[in-house]
Amino acid sequence: MTLDVGAHLRAVRQMYGLSQRELAKRAGVTNGLISLIEQNRVSPSISSLKRVLDGVPMALADFFTLDLAQKPQVFFPKAELPNIGAGRVALHLVGGSLAKRSMAILHEFYAPGADTGEEMLTHDGEEGGVVVRGRIELSVGGETRSLSAGDGYYFRSNLPHRFRNVSREECEIVSASAPPTF
Amino acid sequence: MTLDVGAHLRAVRQMYGLSQRELAKRAGVTNGLISLIEQNRVSPSISSLKRVLDGVPMALADFFTLDLAQKPQVFFPKAELPNIGAGRVALHLVGGSLAKRSMAILHEFYAPGADTGEEMLTHDGEEGGVVVRGRIELSVGGETRSLSAGDGYYFRSNLPHRFRNVSREECEIVSASAPPTF
DNA sequence: GGATAGCGTTTAATATATTAGACACCATGA
DNA sequence: TCATGGTGTCTAATATATTAAACGCTATCC
Numbered sequence: 001m002t003l004d005v006g007a008h009l010r011a012v013r014q015m016y017g018l019s020q021r022e023l024a025k026r027a028g029v030t031n032g033l034i035s036l037i038e039q040n041r042v043s044p045s046i047s048s049l050k051r052v053l054d055g056v057p058m059a060l061a062d063f064f065t066l067d068l069a070q071k072p073q074v075f076f077p078k079a080e081l082p083n084i085g086a087g088r089v090a091l092h093l094v095g096g097s098l099a100k101r102s103m104a105i106l107h108e109f110y111a112p113g114a115d116t117g118e119e120m121l122t123h124d125g126e127e128g129g130v131v132v133r134g135r136i137e138l139s140v141g142g143e144t145r146s147l148s149a150g151d152g153y154y155f156r157s158n159l160p161h162r163f164r165n166v167s168r169e170e171c172e173i174v175s176a177s178a179p180p181t182f
Numbered sequence: 183m184t185l186d187v188g189a190h191l192r193a194v195r196q197m198y199g200l201s202q203r204e205l206a207k208r209a210g211v212t213n214g215l216i217s218l219i220e221q222n223r224v225s226p227s228i229s230s231l232k233r234v235l236d237g238v239p240m241a242l243a244d245f246f247t248l249d250l251a252q253k254p255q256v257f258f259p260k261a262e263l264p265n266i267g268a269g270r271v272a273l274h275l276v277g278g279s280l281a282k283r284s285m286a287i288l289h290e291f292y293a294p295g296a297d298t299g300e301e302m303l304t305h306d307g308e309e310g311g312v313v314v315r316g317r318i319e320l321s322v323g324g325e326t327r328s329l330s331a332g333d334g335y336y337f338r339s340n341l342p343h344r345f346r347n348v349s350r351e352e353c354e355i356v357s358a359s360a361p362p363t364f
Numbered sequence: 365g366g367a368t369a370g371c372g373t374t375t376a377a378t379a380t381a382t383t384a385g386a387c388a389c390c391a392t393g394a
Numbered sequence: 395t396c397a398t399g400g401t402g403t404c405t406a407a408t409a410t411a412t413t414a415a416a417c418g419c420t421a422t423c424c
Contacts, residue, residue, distance in 0.1 A: 005228055029413090030414070032373080036373090042410075203402090218381085224382080225380090
């Protein structure tokens with residue numbers, strides 16, 4: 001409804017921790033243009049907006065669908081996991097919806113102090129999971145949360161992300177990636 | 183990948199049975215502009231493309247997501263319905279994915295010759311269903327198919343659509359609408 | 365204090381999108 | 395045959411997006 005392209009681009013850019021000049025350099029446009037777009041003083045052409053988003057990188061479709069689904073939920077507290085099971089089987093659905101494509105389910109174990117590396121991970125697809133045992137610190141798109149047993153997560157893998165076990169206990173996670181490459 | 187805005191706009195426009203001048207009139211732009219856009223001789227500004235799509239009407243997000251999911255599957259033959267059940271329960275999933283929001287499930291009965299009216303239906307949300315008994319003729323976005331018992335359907339409700347029972351038997355359908363308004 | 369380097373903003377010049385109106389084409393009907 | 399009304403396309407004039415380079419600001423460091 002709003003179509004506030006400017007504010008939206010600014011939010012996306014800051015979410016990825018980029019300055020106007022950094023993004024402009026990656027996208028092959030000038031920093032001034034990004035400034036004007038973010039102030040809604042111009043309405044960028046499709047080709048320009050595409051070039052800008054390629055610098056993030058982010059698809060045009062994602063940019064606009066992000067407008068509709070105001071805040072794509074990333075963290076799912078234990079109490080909010082819906083049960084889609086039937087009869088004597090309880091199925092707690094993480095992510096609010098089934099993925100369109102096949103997924104790769106992972107059972108992960110993080111030793112005390114272990115993490116996924118210094119630099120943030122960024123790749124195509126989506127991923128989500130549940131903490132089974134222990135405690136994990138998860139950073140996604142600039143936001144960091146500490147998750148404990150029963151908590152879940154779900155996000156698009158092109159958001160910079162990182163897992164860190166800052167506790168003294170091993171952490172166990174069941175996760176899923178789609179498509180099954182990670 | 184392609185980002186063929188021109189060809190895509192043309193397909194959308196023709197899908198709704200509009201001429202360049204008709205669409206231009208509704209959108210408040212000139213027919214020449216639509217011609218140039220469809221030939222990819224200009225890259226429209228976001229504001230212009232939004233005005234054009236408002237004339238359809240179609241949201242920007244839908245326009246671009248339609249680019250990715252090359253052909254949003256509308257018809258799901260019986261043999262292609264995936265079974266997501268477990269154990270002795272067979273759950274054939276229609277639409278390839280669960281809806282993000284709650285749905286309204288409908289059990290519909292069409293008497294011989296009955297239909298949903300002369301003019302096409304158009305409203306927000308999504309809808310899908312399964313033919314339980316009999317035969318129904320379904321038109322969606324200019325495409326018409328005859329569905330019989332076991333076949334399914336799923337489409338965005340802003341595509342013009344219409345149900346017609348052209349047989350001599352009653353037709354029974356189980357359908358779902360999201361959000362639960364129809 | 366002065367220099368450097370980062371940030372986002374602004375402005376005049378330039379490139380491009382958009383308009384208004386004409387054009388060519390293909391039907392249908394008097 | 396000559397209108398009439400419908401397509402989609404093209405071109406000169408105009409509005410707007412985009413660039414390049416400057417500006418003001420806030421840190422940090424010597």
